[in-house]
Amino acid sequence: MFSRHTSTLVEPEQTLPGRSERMFPVPARHRVLDAPVVTDDVPEGYEVAIFGLGCFWGAEEIYWKTPGVWSTSVGYAGGSTLNPTYDEVCSGRTNHTEAVRVVFDPKVVSYADLVKTFFEVHDPTQGFRQGNDVGTQYRSAIYFTSPEQEQVARELTAVYGAELAKRRLGEITTEIRPASETPYYYAEDAHQQYLAKNPFGYRCHANTGVKFPEVS
Template identity: 75%
Template sequence: MLFSRAKTQLPTAEDALRGREERWFPLSERHRVLDAPLVTDEVPEGYDVALFGLGCFWGAEEVFWQVPGVWSTSVGYAGGHTAHPSYEEVCSGRTGHTEAVRVVFDPAQVSYADLVATFFEVHDPTQGMRQGNDVGTQYRSAIYYASPEQRQVAEDVVARYQAELDKRGYGAITTELRPAEETPYYYAEDPHQQYLVKNPFGYRCHSNTGVPVPRG
């Protein structure tokens, strides 16, 4: 992961890099761990999608592909302005994106609430534009909800977790909550997909609080 001291202020749409009209690189057809499609623009009937930003997406994706009930995961960029950005562009702080993990899951096996709880437990959502030593807008905490129901679940978990963090002396949760429809998800380049399978001793950033989410 790049350790540049990127800008910690989000660029405006006018200031962001221009971007591209379409994806400019190939992606693998299959997920290296789950043997599901990697590109999941078409989701099987009855499945749902969760989209999270929680710091370096290499280790974040690894967390979610291990959750029972998760059908496929991918890493990419969300919450910004630049269309089809590159990894280097996102790390420059000039696209407005955060590194994101897209999770396709079977709600009959794992609930969205449990995925949100996992999200909060494996990173520190109080750090603003950083996770541990990783500093920049691309490391901010974010939940991009796909429906009003997901929004309500996310807000409920935030409220419960904030109360628990307050007891332990942590600050305010800075997680960005936005509708997924407002922020296109752009797949990251293929070397970043399932990165820790390809590089098992690669970098993992889990700058978590150690505080569990109270289950409601």
Template identity: 70%
Template structure:
């Protein structure tokens, strides 16, 4: 958990990676039974559905929280925000890829909104911790909101401001969440997908501020 880099490397110092993914992914979500991925590279989803990307520490627990929300069609875990092509988990853990662990969420906007998912995002992790989450230290655990549309971008900034003001009112630290246009999402290895359904007693590590999103 400890001793991993807590600052991003210069892009020319990161690992090069590889041109193609080295593993085959399962066709269907282990819990929801829906297709696991359409095309993660371009953010596409089935007609009528929307994609969102969030980074909030270890992706095992983050994915579990999101697949339980009504209106979520599918989830997948992967690596995002770095420069290494098609990285492996071991490479990401080295800190030499600049990726963070991320969750890809496909949802029905008539049932649950992007704002609702964002509120959940803020409430289930601590967005003030910088390059860590709880006992997990390193750049791969940084908080991130990666938007895919102008509407998501606006919502991300607006709700971050609202929640930041609530944290300040409670005397807590500033939000350190990385907010930017969604970079390429590289799916993680098959055994990481829906990990906590495979291993129900597995590692759940999320810290949180204890502050609910203001009504």
């Protein structure tokens, strides 16, 4: 139905228009964590982090296994189309990237640790791809939800970027933007906790192999 493997973003006025309401239901409960999947209201003291790091199936699994994470979901972030579908995102005509939304308790796991994990488990230098997955929907992205998160994200990006530069592994292409600039849209039921339903399913963990360096 749609052309895939798009390697450039389109102008916002050329994106698909989408629709005013979501076309499909989202499951009420998380299959692994037994928390709400739709987390527009989060527990007091908890925070939300949104990351794009390639195929969202494997990305979500990494974060739901992280101690201190209360809930995860997969969805679409950073684009223009209203309430997009998976096929529309894969067409490259919505400008969204596949994303994971993480609700976490900062008393147990810090935002900095989530960002460090983000850099270690994917390759942030590949632009519009992760490994064999090619397209704008696979781009690396951090959508921060507070000024404090922005500061941490930018500082740690600089640290990891310097480490990659020392090893001549390329420049970081991660998009860093406020989450408030574009809505996060929850993906279809089939994609939520996909690897809990299909434990032998596809995981793309293209990465540089470089651990995050110690930060003094």
